[in-house]
Amino acid sequence: GAVVSQHPSWVICKSGTSVKIECRSLDFQATTMFWYRQFPKQSLMLMATSNEGSKATYEQGVEKDKFLINHASLTLSTLTVTSAHPEDSSFYICSALGLLKTEAFFGQGTRLTVV
């Protein structure tokens, strides 16, 4: 199946700093990518939908100025957590919708810990 690579797989940062997470579709072009966060023992919560070349669409309650999403190409979307705080610590996962829009593939996730 198609491959989505997410980097880094884990990161520890100090409170107040910013962290960038990359999501790449390695063998297909993805016009649409999704960003999720997942708390322990809970399901994935959709944060935003990212479309190549346009602004991301954020879900209600997600601060767009805090979680900056850029989808500059058909194979790369980035999520930047700005001025991170301990409550931002979570597992962040991206997914990419294939061009045929029949499947959605997920990255391996990024474990963010803010200390």
Next chain:
Amino acid sequence: EDQVTQSPEALRLQEGESSSLNCSYTVSGLRGLFWYRQDPGKGPEFLFTLYSAGEEKEKERLKATLTKKESFLHITAPKPEDSATYLCASWTDFNKFYFGSGTKLNVKP
């Protein structure tokens, strides 16, 4: 409000004991119903996409079915390696995915 509900939350089976997982959905404009498997600390792994009521798909010991209100993931003669959390997600006309809370499956040898 779009909603996806999975049951049971947790399921313990003996190896070889077949069972089904349920995913009920109430969404506007369903384009597809996805099933994923997720192992601890990893991203979800794609299993199936179902598009219309009556559709069925199979992969090894797994079989997914879809009706107008729910989807089932049938596990036939499960093995310990099938232990994982199984997630379903609805894909809507607004090009969004909404996930259920998952069913944590534990298959004991």
